Amino acid sequence: MGARAGHTVRAWNRSRAKAEPLTADGIPLAHTPAEAVEGAEVALTMLYDGPAALDVMKQAAPALRPGAAWVQSTTRLRAIAAPMMPVPRTLTVSLSVMTSTS
Numbered sequence: 001m002g003a004r005a006g007h008t009v010r011a012w013n014r015s016r017a018k019a020e021p022l023t024a025d026g027i028p029l030a031h032t033p034a035e036a037v038e039g040a041e042v043a044l045t046m047l048y049d050g051p052a053a054l055d056v057m058k059q060a061a062p063a064l065r066p067g068a069a070w071v072q073s074t075t076r077l078r079a080i081a082a083p084m085m086p087v088p089r090t091l092t093v094s095l096s097v098m099t100s101t102s
Contacts, residue, residue, distance in 0.1 A: 003027050012036035014056075033060035040064070044071045 003009040003025050012030040013019035019029050030036035037043040037060045047053045053074045064070070 010036045010040070033057075034063035036060065037068070038063040040068060042069045042071060044073065046073045048074070050074060 009027050010030050011019045011022045011027050012033055012035070016029065023029060033056045043057075043060060043064060045053050045056055047056060053072055057070065057072075
């Protein structure tokens with residue numbers, strides 16, 4: 001886990017109770033996606049599907065710093081990957097998409 005390796009980590013979850021166990025490792029919980037990524041060099045999203053990932057990134061976008069990397073690990077992304085591509089271009093962030101073949 002990044003926090004255990006000395007990295008600054010903030011977490012946000014649509015269901016805050018699911019993120020609460022992270023506080024045991026000293027990870028602060030953000031109240032919004034924007035608060036979670038504010039000033040971060042890397043933003044990692046791991047959501048159910050493309051529409052959820054796109055919605056969260058639109059909320060987080062104003063707080064991303066220029067040049068930030070967005071690592072998108074939603075496994076059900078293929079159908080919406082193309083519509084997501086303009087988001088990072090308008091934000092000047094790098095996008096890494098990990099998809100599953102299943």
